[in-house]
Amino acid sequence: MKLTKRGEYALRTLIRLGIAKRMEEGVISVSSLALQEKLPFKFLEAILFELRGAGYVESVRGKYGGTRLAKPMDSIKMGDVVRLIDGKLAPIGCASETEYEKCTCPDEIHCGLRMLMIDVRNAIANILDRYTLKDVVDVTLRKQERDSAANPKTRKKRAEARHADPADGFLAELLGSKIA
């Protein structure tokens, strides 16, 4: 169930470029991006090349050149980026909506594994296809601001017992604010 490094770097970079757009930073060179995000320069260059081919980013060549987002952030669905770089969201082919492939099992319609994986696929898609780069950038900036504003003493972490606490997730930050 994993995202490749290529996919991870692509998404991190798009988020970074989204923040840049908010800040009106203009284009950013590959070397700056690589440095800031601590990514291998040449590898990132190749990834940006691919993102450019797909129309997500555009670049300015020559000295003082660089890369920026090429489309409105709310038109970039996270799921589509993952599909571009890493392929289908579904754990197995026979549970994929966009890249279905028949599996070897004797009766696909009554295959328990397929039924289960259809739900897993939809659980993933319900997040990645629902939210856009805009949502992620908004939430990222909001969390950054809130945490830098708060008194560092009062927001002491509870020992960071969990690593995947839903309270630390995207949805908590997104929906938490809608309630408030």
Add this chain to the structure above:
Amino acid sequence: MKLTKRGEYALRTLIRLGIAKRMEEGVISVSSLALQEKLPFKFLEAILFELRGAGYVESVRGKYGGTRLAKPMDSIKMGDVVRLIDGKLAPIGCASETEYEKCTCPDEIHCGLRMLMIDVRNAIANILDRYTLKDVVDVTLRKQERDSAANPKTRKKRAEARHADPADGFLAELLGSKIA
């Protein structure tokens, strides 16, 4: 976001063994399992070896030997089997609850990608760690029975337009019955 063939085969085989237990079929040989599930014999043998090592199945050696489940089905969480064979559920290490690893990003706490992936991870775990082999076997058998009982003419599929329709999933079958 994919499950390996090894993982797929392991789960399919466990489901098959779960059905066998329900039917009181006793042990099943690797060759039978391979034939029925259309899996490569030697590969399946290796997978069963691993499942046995982890205590999920037990085997009877010699002629007329074979494999059966070694534990109660409701004690076998689907997520744990996936973890055994394929590793963590989370798409990236920094969003894993069980196999966390630090990532290279400058500020993990405020990393938008990590926030998002925490939710993806939890969406997956909410299914795979909630439901057990028992649930999957129950649902599989129920769907099989219902579809073989129904009049084949009335349950004509609507052209199978989608491949990951939630209505064809595990949860629909499971929860659909609870309502009825």
Add this chain to the structure above:
DNA sequence: CATATTCATACTAGGCAAGTCGGAATTACG
């Protein structure tokens, strides 16, 4: 022209997925 940058392709090292092979050990049956 020097320098900074993207564009584009080709290449590589290593790992891992998906299997296969071969034989030893175990058990049932005649």
Add this chain to the structure above:
DNA sequence: CGTAATTCCGACTTGCCTAGTATGAATATG
């Protein structure tokens, strides 16, 4: 006992994919 069926178990193969690197051309600034 001998043979057939079966699991056990490590070693091996094959090929693709991941995660990069290398090299140089093209482009723009000053």
